[in-house]
Amino acid sequence: MKPRFFAALLAALMIFSLTGCEKSLLDKDNPVTLTFWHVYGEQSGSPMDELVDEFNRTVGAEKGVRVTVTATSSASQIGAFLLQAQAGGSELPEMPDVFTCHIGDAMALGAENVVDWNDLFTEKEREEFVSGFLDDGTADGKLLVFPMSKSTHVLMLNGSAFDRFSAATGAQYSDLTTWEGFYQTAGAFYDYSGGKTFCALDYPLRAVELRAMEQGAEDFYTEDGWYDTDNAIFKESWLEFARALVQGHIQMSDRYSNTQVMTGETISGIGSSAAILYYNDKVSYLDGTVEPMNLQVLPMPKTDGADALMTQAGVGLCAYKTDEKRAEAASLFVHWLTEPERNLDFVAETGYMPVRNGAFDAIENYTDFPEPQQAYQNLYAALNTMRQEYTPVSEPRFSGYYGKVNALYDALREAQKAYPARLANGESVDELANETWTMLCSMG
Structure with missing residues (x-):
């Protein structure tokens, strides 16, 4: 200071x-x-x-x-x-x-x-x-x-790895502006990389909520502080996330996604803007390779054609x-x-x-700004875009809500370990996605 x-x-x-x-x-x-x-x-x-x-x-x-x-x-x-x-x-x-x-x-x-x-x-x-x-x-x-x-929540990327992906496939940072483009890019990266995960998410429920709200969902909380599982828009927003999860296109983070990005397990993470404090300026891959992080920061994806929302x-x-x-x-x-x-x-x-x-x-x-200054400048450019174009929304404040959220996240972290083998053994994407919906419903 x-x-x-x-x-x-x-x-x-x-x-x-x-x-x-x-x-x-x-x-x-x-x-x-x-x-x-x-x-x-x-x-x-x-x-x-x-x-x-x-x-x-x-x-x-x-x-x-x-x-x-x-x-x-x-x-x-x-x-x-x-x-x-x-x-x-x-x-x-x-x-x-x-x-x-x-x-x-x-x-x-x-x-x-x-x-x-x-x-x-x-x-x-x-x-x-x-x-x-x-x-x-x-x-x-x-x-x-x-x-x-x-x-707020932003998308942080290993710029070095994304640049190689872009050169090979034509993928662009602009593709990640919307949720539609984000999920398509995640699937394309999985195919390009031979089965590697594109993004780790720290707070997927918040992403699902904002996506549902942008699509017009209202009043999807119950009086006891969980979700109205009869809300069709919220359910579809969850299943969109879940289908990408069970296919390995995205994953639950190990609580904080910067860990996965810094070791090259994924090339991006969605988490708190404050996570920049914990990013290194280099990526240290598990095979011993080290390269510059070239950290890129983008606004949270939004729903195409809808008013954008951001978490506060x-x-x-x-x-x-x-x-x-x-x-x-x-x-x-x-x-x-x-x-x-x-x-x-x-x-x-x-x-x-x-x-x-x-x-x-x-x-x-x-x-x-602290070093690497360019990373912080990228972050505040993204935050300024969100300040101008997004509407802030407060997080849920129900008593006991976050205990249920953390229990759900722990269950998903454990379940995602088995999804590759289960898909290989013939279970369908929709079956597994609906299984995660049942997990969510059981927390209420």
């Missing part, structure tokens, strides 16, 4: 605007420690850990707040971990003071147990943030999840209710994290979208 010479002054101004004439409860000589769980990189030296260290050295030290990261997790798992910590008696660390999670996770903890950021950010301050991102973290009028960054994904920042001093400390930390230049630096380094109005315009002229 770049040095910031006016951090102390900015922090003082933020605290003044937050507390008005009220006396601060924070005391430099008697600092309060906030525990923090986050999902921004489970490896050591993650960008979020670097930010925490910077805060502790500067504004935190001046104001009497120290933040300690006590756990990291994946976004898909942190909700369950938080519920276990809230219940107590688990092997997990105690319930954190500040944490990142989805709005559904915050609601599962109980809105009454989570700080309402509306009480800690003035209306004028909130107007500086993208309203849709604030709405995504709001339930029953309470701003429970404060946005620090947002991601990503966790936000929550604070658990304890006492007023800790709430003020949490407010100081979150104000500092979301300060404009700092937020822009963070998202540009991690592949997220900025959350402040006007910041997307600023990122077009941003020059401080």
Whole structure:
């Protein structure tokens, strides 16, 4: 992160605007420690850990707040971990003071147990943030999840391998603009490569949902937070994905598709824009061959002739209710994290979208991307296209929904291992695709 010479002054101004004439409860000589769980990189030296260290050295030290990261997790798992910590008696660390999670996770903890950021950010301050991102973290009028960054889903490709495929077959990146072209290209690559998979998907259900919505499907969730399996458009969208899956044209990722792309198991992956943080600049094939990744990033495919939709994904920042001093400390930390230049630096380094109005315009002229810079420039070109041409859609927020999703994904990962042999033994594509539909139905 770049040095910031006016951090102390900015922090003082933020605290003044937050507390008005009220006396601060924070005391430099008697600092309060906030525990923090986050999902921004489970490896050591993650960008979020670097930010925490910077805060502790500067504004935190001046104001009497120290933040300690006590756990990291994946976004898909942190909700369950938080519920276990809230219940107590688990092997997990105690319930954190500040944490990142989805709005559904915050609601599962109980809105009454989570700080309402509306009480800690003035209306004028909130107007500086993208309203849709604030709405995504709001339930029953309470701003429970404060946005620090947002991601969406994009298509990332091994450019070196795709160029060879293109030279041999005439396939073009423009073919991947639509779902129709994506599935055709996946099948063509399978034939060209002698049976290799084109793409690994991290979140196929979201792709299926968006495809169905673009085709006019409505109200395909049930009251208990799963899918209306009588919805014909949603079912056909699923079966389109499933037919490609059982034939080996695409596959379920091993949780994160960058692994498959970096080892050459597939030449592309659909996942979070933030996955760019974990891509290497080289592909290391299993036979020992190494070549440049030449990472290409394309917008999520869309339905031909329909209005394009994009997921609005990503966790936000929550604070658990304890006492007023800790709430003020949490407010100081979150104000500092979301300060404009700092937020822009963070998202540009991690592949997220900025959350402040006007910041997307600023990122077009941003020059401080990490290496390989061209990959990040490709990413933000794709994100800017989606910003202009796609409509963002919030993810489902049903309690228990993501537990069912993860169970379905685990079942599909196991099932896909046997599909080649089953097809070779005479089972049909449609039979196997319908079997995956039965899996989905059984999760409800």
